Amino acid sequence: MAARRNNPSGIVPTIQNIVSTVDLDCVLDLKHITLHSRNSEFFPKRFSAVIMRIKDPKTTALIFASGKMVCTGAKTEAQSKLAARKFARIIQKLGFPAKFRDFRIQNIVASCDVQFTIRLEKFACTSYGAFSTYEPELFPGLIYRMKKPKLVLLIFVSGKVVITGAKKRDDFYTAFDNIYSVLAEFKK
Amino acid sequence: MADTYCPDCKRPTEVVFDHSAGDTVCSECGLVLEAHSIDETSEWRTFANESTDNDPVRVGGPSNPLLADGGLSTVISKPTGASGDFLTTSLGRWQNRGSNPDRSLIQAFKTIATMSDRLGLVATIKDRANEIYKKVEDQKPLRGRNQDAILAACLYIACRQEDKPRTVKEICSVANGATKKEIGRAKEYIVKQLEVELGQSMEMGTIHAGDFLRRFCSHLGMNNQAVKAAQEAVQKSEELDIRRSPISIAAAIIYIITQLSEDKKLLKDISLSTGVAEGTIRNSYKDLYPYAARIIPSWYAKEDDLKNLCSP
Numbered sequence: 001m002a003a004r005r006n007n008p009s010g011i012v013p014t015i016q017n018i019v020s021t022v023d024l025d026c027v028l029d030l031k032h033i034t035l036h037s038r039n040s041e042f043f044p045k046r047f048s049a050v051i052m053r054i055k056d057p058k059t060t061a062l063i064f065a066s067g068k069m070v071c072t073g074a075k076t077e078a079q080s081k082l083a084a085r086k087f088a089r090i091i092q093k094l095g096f097p098a099k100f101r102d103f104r105i106q107n108i109v110a111s112c113d114v115q116f117t118i119r120l121e122k123f124a125c126t127s128y129g130a131f132s133t134y135e136p137e138l139f140p141g142l143i144y145r146m147k148k149p150k151l152v153l154l155i156f157v158s159g160k161v162v163i164t165g166a167k168k169r170d171d172f173y174t175a176f177d178n179i180y181s182v183l184a185e186f187k188k
Numbered sequence: 189m190a191d192t193y194c195p196d197c198k199r200p201t202e203v204v205f206d207h208s209a210g211d212t213v214c215s216e217c218g219l220v221l222e223a224h225s226i227d228e229t230s231e232w233r234t235f236a237n238e239s240t241d242n243d244p245v246r247v248g249g250p251s252n253p254l255l256a257d258g259g260l261s262t263v264i265s266k267p268t269g270a271s272g273d274f275l276t277t278s279l280g281r282w283q284n285r286g287s288n289p290d291r292s293l294i295q296a297f298k299t300i301a302t303m304s305d306r307l308g309l310v311a312t313i314k315d316r317a318n319e320i321y322k323k324v325e326d327q328k329p330l331r332g333r334n335q336d337a338i339l340a341a342c343l344y345i346a347c348r349q350e351d352k353p354r355t356v357k358e359i360c361s362v363a364n365g366a367t368k369k370e371i372g373r374a375k376e377y378i379v380k381q382l383e384v385e386l387g388q389s390m391e392m393g394t395i396h397a398g399d400f401l402r403r404f405c406s407h408l409g410m411n412n413q414a415v416k417a418a419q420e421a422v423q424k425s426e427e428l429d430i431r432r433s434p435i436s437i438a439a440a441i442i443y444i445i446t447q448l449s450e451d452k453k454l455l456k457d458i459s460l461s462t463g464v465a466e467g468t469i470r471n472s473y474k475d476l477y478p479y480a481a482r483i484i485p486s487w488y489a490k491e492d493d494l495k496n497l498c499s500p
Contacts, residue, residue, distance in 0.1 A: 138372040
């Protein structure tokens with residue numbers, strides 16, 4: 001894991017959710033899985049995947065018949081990998097030749113608080129307006145689509161910032177550093 | 189004025205052409221050289237105001253540059269009286285069935301015109317909405333969406349670009365079937381498309397409570413004093429830290445101003461004309477109440493009147 005960067009303000013965004021995917025590399029019989037495991041649900045008419053949950057780490061997995069799996073809810077990258085391995089183990093125990101191929105983290109969601117209120121209308125009107133979308137009628141937060149690194153930040157009047165779309169931890173540290181210096185100008 | 193040979197003066201003289209009588213008159217001796225000259229410019233009297241039905245000078249509607257061929261068309265109509273002749277009755281039918289490249293466009297323009305009529309918008313906004321629709325029309329991702337939502341979003345964007353914004357709820361009320369969410373999504377998509385095409389020249393400022401205030405006040409029939417006071421209050425409230433949608437703030441300020449005046453409006457009336465829910469107006473009122481002394485102008489209400497304001 002990369003070392004934690006230090007922002008001059010000392011604020012570090014905390015990760016709230018990590019979404020990852022892994023390929024189990026074998027065809028699965030979803031009905032069999034649902035019948036023989038306790039913590040899963042499967043409604044083919046609603047969605048064509050088994051939804052399985054484990055308690056530790058507290059995560060949810062969507063398991064598809066092709067053998068691909070999506071694991072959500074973990075709070076760190078290591079936990080996400082561990083959880084995905086646990087799910088793969090469950091599938092293995094049920095009798096399928098599951099492997100653990102191509103584990104990839106697809107999305108990391110983090111949030112933080114800049115500790116001051118922000119003037120969103122001013123922010124949207126300036127040169128950063130090209131990247132911002134602020135529609136108070138539709139959503140109370142300003143949607144800032146950063147180009148480098150490519151991710152999306154939701155900035156609220158209260159000063160809370162949600163960063164999403166990052167694939168690596170470093171990405172959102174960089175993004176937060178970039179945005180903090182800008183936001184300080186628009187303090188209310 | 190020209191130089192022609194005048195028979196009386198026996199030399200070329202300055203000749204004046206009198207348009208009103210059609211006479212060519214020599215300016216020196218006054219001799220009429222030519223009378224009743226024929227005017228070869230276009231028809232003077234158009235008969236348009238006299239005959240209500242057809243104006244023989246015009247052969248179609250105003251040319252619309254947005255349509256593929258400028259709106260030129262020739263239609264075969266049913267002959268009056270005579271009927272039973274297979275060819276004449278079918279020709280009209282066959283022409284209509286033929287593919288018309290603009291048919292969907294014309295239909296869309298008609299819908300936009302109906303919507304803008306219902307809202308009472310000027311022709312500028314309607315034309316801008318037509319242009320926007322033309323730019324985004326018939327693109328694959330748009331096909332799936334509700335057509336009404338797209339047209340409503342075009343109208344919303346046109347209003348914003350002309351600095352006369354209308355709330356999404358107002359646009360919702362005239363767009364049949366489109367929900368606020370659908371219009372919002374369609375609007376995001378269209379804005380992105382326009383930016384791609386024009387290269388980032390889309391400048392739509394954020395909405396402010398003041399933009400809508402005038403219209404809400406006139407819906408409610410407030411008197412001029414109240415309207416002015418409300419506008420001042422809205423200006424001052426922009427500096428405060430109130431985390432509410434600008435429309436809700438406008439509605440709450442109208443509520444405060446009307447409560448202070450003689451002519452108190454019911455929460456229900458304000459809710460109807462602004463489109464803000466009653467509960468939201470009450471909550472916004474709770475947020476604004478502590479600052480009431482700061483935002484209400486002093487010439488409108490004294491301190492003790494403010495005390496009369498019911499505490500939320």
